[in-house]
Amino acid sequence: MxxxxxxxxxxxxxxxxxxxxxxxxxxxxxxxxxxxxxxxxxxxxxxxxxxxxxxxxxxxxxxxxxxxxxxxxxxxxxxxxxxxxxxxxxxxxxxxxxxxxxxxxxxxxxxxxxxxxxxxxxxxxxxxxxxxxxxxxxxxxxxxxxxxxxxxxxxxxxxxxxxxxxxxxxxxxxxxxxTPPLDLPALPAVLVNPRVAVATRDVFAALGRAGLPQHADRLGDVPRGFDGLIDYLHGHGNDLTDAAIACAPVVGEVLAALRALPGVRLARMSGSGATCFAIFSSASEAEAAARALAGRGWWVTPTILAAAP
Structure with a gap:
């Protein structure tokens, strides 16, 4: 190990x-x-x-x-x-x-x-x-x-x-x-969970039915600057997203809502779902996004995604 x-x-x-x-x-x-x-x-x-x-x-x-x-x-x-x-x-x-x-x-x-x-x-x-x-x-x-x-x-x-x-x-x-800890920039973000539990085993079962994705490259070096990191993340996604949407279609609704927010730099699902996140350039934009999503019955919170506590 x-x-x-x-x-x-x-x-x-x-x-x-x-x-x-x-x-x-x-x-x-x-x-x-x-x-x-x-x-x-x-x-x-x-x-x-x-x-x-x-x-x-x-x-x-x-x-x-x-x-x-x-x-x-x-x-x-x-x-x-x-x-x-x-x-x-x-x-x-x-x-x-x-x-x-x-x-x-x-x-x-x-x-x-x-x-x-x-x-x-x-x-x-x-x-x-x-x-x-x-x-x-x-x-x-x-x-x-x-x-x-x-x-x-x-x-x-x-x-x-x-x-x-x-x-x-x-x-x-x-x-x-x-790997050893990475020195990454702080990422202002909003987290959204539609209050639907998604079992990891069900998501992986759906992935198995669809077939494992093929990747020709590895993650490689992770950029340390904010803009460079965002560009990098756009090139490396979450392979479980489609499988999670098949299990819980509301995940797709959450992602669509996040991608429509003003100022969003990246929207993605975390892990096997159903929580998704959107990254913004500033904490004020993330807080505004959280307010815009209020009233839908979802769990919504602004946050800072950080390399270390």
């Missing part, structure tokens, strides 16, 4: 007092945005090989951990009522995978304040699991670059390793190979 260790992406660890004087540890779980996504192969085990340029948004969940003798997860926040067992159990799964590598691992009560839409193609569950691993590393005085952290991350889910560091990079394989 060739994952480069990365530093803790969160601000200095927040601590608060919990019950009986225990310390409550806090981590931020930022949404992952696939600026590009190529499906390069299907492996014999059924997993797909990917190549994706990833950045992180400032929309995030917050995860806290209060040390205790047992592990539990409680969920609050705007998406608490729609979070499914598969999503919140990624936190428990991350604990279990790390505990298998570290007998005697200390855990506790996790509390998740859920602000990232569920099954939305922006890595909410994966970001939560990665935040759980960072919290466990802190609680157990484990060096953040300990290889067991990233081993447990990959065993938890394909998108978890990139969320551990939450820094812009190109990820390949099934998510286990990450």
């Amino acid at each position: 060739s994952i480069s260790p990365t530093p803790d992406p969160s601000p200095p660890l927040a601590r608060a007092r919990g019950g009986r004087g225990t310390e409550v540890l806090t981590q931020i779980a930022r949404a992952k945005i696939n600026l590009t996504l190529r499906v390069t192969d299907r492996r014999a085990d059924g997993y797909h090989e990917l190549e994706s340029l990833v950045v992180f948004a400032d929309i995030a969940d917050t995860l806290t951990l209060e040390p205790a003798g047992h592990v539990s997860v409680a969920v609050t926040g705007p998406f608490a009522d729609v979070i499914g067992a598969a999503s919140d159990n990624l936190i428990v799964k991350a604990f279990d995978r790390l505990a298998a590598l570290m007998p005697g691992l200390k855990g506790g009560r996790f509390n998740l304040d859920k602000h990232i839409p569920v099954a939305a193609g922006i890595g909410g569950g994966s970001a939560d699991a990665a935040a759980a691993l960072r919290l466990l590393a802190r609680l157990n005085d484990l060096s953040f670059d300990d290889a067991r952290i990233m081993t447990a991350a990959l065993q938890t889910g394909a998108d978890v390793p990139v969320c551990v560091g939450s820094r812009a990079c190109v990820m390949t394989g099934i998510g286990e190979r990450l």
Whole structure:
């Protein structure tokens, strides 16, 4: 496994007092945005090989951990009522995978304040699991670059390793190979989710029926300037878009609405959907776009897509 260790992406660890004087540890779980996504192969085990340029948004969940003798997860926040067992159990799964590598691992009560839409193609569950691993590393005085952290991350889910560091990079394989962090410009953007959950397995099944796309080239060097990066992104898309639209036609409606906005530089779907994003030249344009999309019943938020927290 060739994952480069990365530093803790969160601000200095927040601590608060919990019950009986225990310390409550806090981590931020930022949404992952696939600026590009190529499906390069299907492996014999059924997993797909990917190549994706990833950045992180400032929309995030917050995860806290209060040390205790047992592990539990409680969920609050705007998406608490729609979070499914598969999503919140990624936190428990991350604990279990790390505990298998570290007998005697200390855990506790996790509390998740859920602000990232569920099954939305922006890595909410994966970001939560990665935040759980960072919290466990802190609680157990484990060096953040300990290889067991990233081993447990990959065993938890394909998108978890990139969320551990939450820094812009190109990820390949099934998510286990990450380039060193990239220095990219901040990208003012608006995120839109039509409040329709799209199962990743259904999207990949639709892609399989249509046939894997063929690519003659690789991503290559990623430009560091804003205009150069936008031009580059126009040449590298998301191979899952048509498959996602086949599963949820509203994704096409969202993309059409984003592409019609004044000042939009690029509109695209992230991951396997259904969340889409549009990039603008300024934060004020992104905020205006968010206001223009209000009233449709969609989840809409302006954000900054950044290379690092």
